Amino acid sequence: NAGVTQTPKFRILKIGQSMTLQCTQDMNHNYMYWYRQDPGMGLKLIYYSVGAGITDKGEVPNGYNVSRSTTEDFPLRLELAAPSQTSVYFCASRGQNSYNEQFFGPGTRLTVL
């Protein structure tokens, strides 16, 4: 089991560029999450999904989009990147029966210049 994998590990974007952060889990988890972590802060929820075809906004969704066409994949799309989106992005998943014990990927460090 690879668990939760994220690509890329690092990325530098120019203002106005777009990109997709990839997230895949092989644990057959229904729930998947995208977080961002800014320096000295806790994790902020961007979007989450409770199953294939179902997504919902978290606390900080502006500037991002997601899709969930399969159980395994939950990509995060950044449109028109801005310096405020410079952060570390984590994808997580959890199973139906684990009460909010989420499993995390290694993160993507994104810099927007």
Added chain:
Amino acid sequence: DQQVKQNSPSLSVQEGRISILNCDYTNSMFDYFLWYKKYPAEGPTFLISISSIKDKNEDGRFTVFLNKSAKHLSLHIVPSQPGDSAVYFCAASWDSNYQLIWGAGTKLIIKP
């Protein structure tokens, strides 16, 4: 408004001694609390949790205490080991909500 607060950004403890990490919360609806541990360049990993119907949960060297009246929980690590050096996050959830609310984290440094 921060609903989950970890007021100590960092904590330094001698190897072999007890480490105590604290977390306060403001939302009385929270009914489940979790601690995560995070090493540099890795994602957080689940450490231990506690339900609001309990006041203590123990797992090996790790014990979490919950004081509902004070809206306070703490994580005790005994004895502290060098591998415990990491950032520790407190998180909370309520009812069957899908979301976790996170504290800002405390960086624990274990000195040899």
